[in-house]
Amino acid sequence: MHNVPDNLLYSQDHEWVEVNGSIATVGITDHAQAELSDVVFVDLPKVGDSISSGDTVSTVESVKAASDVYAPISGEILEVNEELENDPGLINSDPYGAGWIYKVRIDLPSETNDLMNAADYEAFCS
Numbered sequence: 001m002h003n004v005p006d007n008l009l010y011s012q013d014h015e016w017v018e019v020n021g022s023i024a025t026v027g028i029t030d031h032a033q034a035e036l037s038d039v040v041f042v043d044l045p046k047v048g049d050s051i052s053s054g055d056t057v058s059t060v061e062s063v064k065a066a067s068d069v070y071a072p073i074s075g076e077i078l079e080v081n082e083e084l085e086n087d088p089g090l091i092n093s094d095p096y097g098a099g100w101i102y103k104v105r106i107d108l109p110s111e112t113n114d115l116m117n118a119a120d121y122e123a124f125c126s
Contacts, residue, residue: 003030005096009112010121011072016096017115019106024073027100028060028091031125036062039091042084045102049077053111058101060091073111075104 004010009017014032018025033039043059051057051071058069080102084090091099106112116124 004118004122006118008096009072009115009117010124011070011115012124013070013072015069015072017072017112018100019112022106022109023078023103024075024106025100025103026057026069026072027095028067028069029121030095032067033092033095033099036060036064036067037092038063039088042088042091042101044080044082044084045077047077047080051075051077051104053108053114060088060101069101071104072115073104073106073108075107077102078105079103 009019010029014029016027016029039060039062041061045057052074053071055071056068057071060067060069081100083098
């Protein structure tokens with residue numbers, strides 16, 4: 001299993017969430033990027049959009065396939081990682097850092113209770 005940071009939460013759709021107060025940063029996990037292989041394009045969400053948990057928010061395209069990125073948490077998109085427009089491979093090289101996809105203001109903090117911790121996510125993937 002790939003390195004799964006302990007400080008993040010995880011969805012069954014292989015998104016990670018880093019909660020910092022009322023803001024969540026979202027990306028796809030190392031497991032997801034490894035399944036996709038070389039990411040060549042990221043369709044970023046729009047700043048200001050309201051999203052609900054489970055919505056398709058973004059699409060990540062690789063040389064092998066395109067994969068939807070689902071919202072693990074509801075809220076308003078505050079920021080998108082524009083670096084991915086020029087260097088989508090950041091998702092492969094640094095999925096938990098420079099490869100983040102968007103930041104959202106959390107509408108329903110209780111939704112984080114539906115996400116997995118690192119140990120549960122590792123078990124889910126195995």
